[in-house]
Amino acid sequence: MIKRCVLAVGLAASTLAQAGNPIVKDIFTADPAALVDNGRVYLYVGKDDAPAGGKDYVMNEWRVYSSCDMQKWTDHGSPLGYGAFKWAKGSAWASDIVKRGGKYYFYATVSHASIPGKAIGVAVSSSPTGPFVDARGSALITNDMTRETEIGWDDIDPAVFVDDDGQAYLYWGNTVLKYAKLKPNMTELDGPIHTVGLEAFTEAAYLHKHKGSYYLSYSRKFPEETVVMRGPTATGPWSFGGVIMEKNSKVNTIHQAIVDFNGKSYIFYHNxxxxxxxxxxxxxxxxxxxxxxxxxxxxxxxTAEGPAANPSPGCT
Structure with a gap:
């Protein structure tokens, strides 16, 4: 898989004591994104801060962790919060990240301060552990750019994919899946926004490539299950590949990210x-x-055990 592949350790990093699932045991985390590079996998999550009995998402920052073996994880703290985007007013929702040209581009869902609804911003860093700063000074996607639904949260869950020919794509959406090409600078759209008709699409679109095939996974129905489509290009045409993870028992969402690491493939999700x-x-x-x-x-x-150890040579 070409998309997700820096060996760096943030200041004041600490190793989590226990292996197995959930990965992070001292705080609540959600909406995983992942990046693999130079023998280390980096995991980015939103931090759930809702109190016990809370009735809404309370999310103010993202956190980043890394591992050399898929079992022991190092806590690098928070690489950014929604406040990194001065035009945003809250909601550190789902994100994705990609490396290009020696920089790391972090695509994030936030609430826009002046345009009603959710928006997608782009932050950039020279390190996978941050700190990240706003790469544009404005939103990349705002709710008034798409008119397929009347809801204010249909522009969420960004997923970025760079194809073998160097063309980058951004996928996002709730209720309706959308995608657009990105310019090489990774901070501007390169052409129109397209919509994709997928059966019972809810959210959490994610594209990866494996042995010549493109796999478009997403959350279907509500409560959500993770399903996958398969196609010959990054934009389809798509054929249904089945359910790959059943719905959760205590939470309606599930939100996947898929990476290759040391010759094996992995799926991150939340419960x-x-x-x-x-x-x-x-x-x-x-x-x-x-x-x-x-x-x-x-x-x-x-599972509670998670994957077996898969150590990366030379990574500590």
Whole structure:
């Protein structure tokens, strides 16, 4: 997979004591994004701060963790909060990240301060652990740019993919999936916004490539299950590849990210398995992802153990 692949350790980093799922056990986390580079996998999550019994998402910052073996994780703190975007007023929702030209571009969902609804911003850093700063000084996507629905949260969950020819794509949306090409600077759209008709699409679109095929996974229905489409290009045409993860029992969302690391594939997701967890107090976990002989992604069960150790040579 070409998309997600820097060995850097942030200041005041600390190693989490326990392996297994959930990955982070001292705070509630959600909406995983992942980046792999130079023998280390970096995990980016939103921090759920809702109180027990809370009735809404309370999310003010993102956190980043890294691992050399998919079991021991290092806490690098917060690389940014929604306040990195001066035009935003809150909601550190789902994100994605990509490396290009020696820089790291972080695409984030926030609430816009002056344009009603959710928006997508782009932050940039010279390190995968931040700090990240606003790359534009304005939103890349705002709610008034798309008119397919009347809801204020249909421009969320950015996912960025760079194809073999160097063309970058941004996918996003709730209820309706949208995508657009990105310019090489990674901070501007390069052409019109397209919509994709997918059966019962809810949110959390994610594109990756494996052995010549493109896989578009997303959250379907509500409560959500993770399904996948398969196609010959980054824009389809798509054929249904099945359910790859069943819905959660205590939380309606699930939100996946998929990476290759040390010869194996992995899927990150969230559930509510920490004590006190629930709809607004989620927990990110990870499992190994496997393909059948025909390239079909096999169903993935959620486990407490998580994947086996897969150490990266020379990574500490």
């Amino acid at each position: 509510a398995k920490l004590p006190g967890g629930g709809e607004y107090r989620r927990s990110v976990a990870v499992e190994e992802l496997r393909y059948g002989p025909d390239g079909k992604i096999l169903p993935v069960a959620q």
